[in-house]
Amino acid sequence: MAEQTTILQLVLDRLQLGNSISTISERIALQKVVCLTQEAGLQLGYSFNWYMRGPYSPALASDYYLLASMQQDVENEAKKFVLNDSAKAAVDRVAVLLSPPAGVALDRVGWLELVASIAFLMKRYRLGVEAAKQKINMSKPALAPNFNAALQQLQQAGFMLG
Numbered sequence: 001m002a003e004q005t006t007i008l009q010l011v012l013d014r015l016q017l018g019n020s021i022s023t024i025s026e027r028i029a030l031q032k033v034v035c036l037t038q039e040a041g042l043q044l045g046y047s048f049n050w051y052m053r054g055p056y057s058p059a060l061a062s063d064y065y066l067l068a069s070m071q072q073d074v075e076n077e078a079k080k081f082v083l084n085d086s087a088k089a090a091v092d093r094v095a096v097l098l099s100p101p102a103g104v105a106l107d108r109v110g111w112l113e114l115v116a117s118i119a120f121l122m123k124r125y126r127l128g129v130e131a132a133k134q135k136i137n138m139s140k141p142a143l144a145p146n147f148n149a150a151l152q153q154l155q156q157a158g159f160m161l162g
Contacts, residue, residue, distance in 0.1 A: 041093075
């Protein structure tokens with residue numbers, strides 16, 4: 001069993017997300033959650049690129065299809081391990097971002113796409129707030145009106161941006 005897949009399962013278990021990838025929305029959400037987990041400080045070994053729906057990792061896509069095909073084995077293997085305290089802290093920073101706050105009219109997937117995109121642009125591409133906002137306005141106009149709320153939630157969750 002691949003260690004990376006086992007750790008991925010532990011992260012998903014900690015977030016109580018399950019590992020279903022039967023819909024495009026579930027696959028998008030999983031991509032964004034893993035990206036956020038890495039941006040929160042828990043390096044899972046996935047390299048992300050900018051794509052239509054924000055940060056995307058082909059290697060993660062391969063792993064979650066592997067995880068789905070060997071679900072019972074991966075879940076059993078994951079039961080033998082626990083995340084250490086620093087890993088739990090990183091995952092817990094992501095947990096508070098799983099749902100949009102009151103007043104934000106986005107579904108969970110749209111919200112995750114927005115917060116992961118902002119974190120990725122500001123940390124990986126080192127964009128400032130205005131440059132990140134401009135990129136979101138251009139590439140994600142439906143999500144852009146919620147930029148400030150998402151940035152505020154990321155900061156409150158302890159993401160060091162910029």
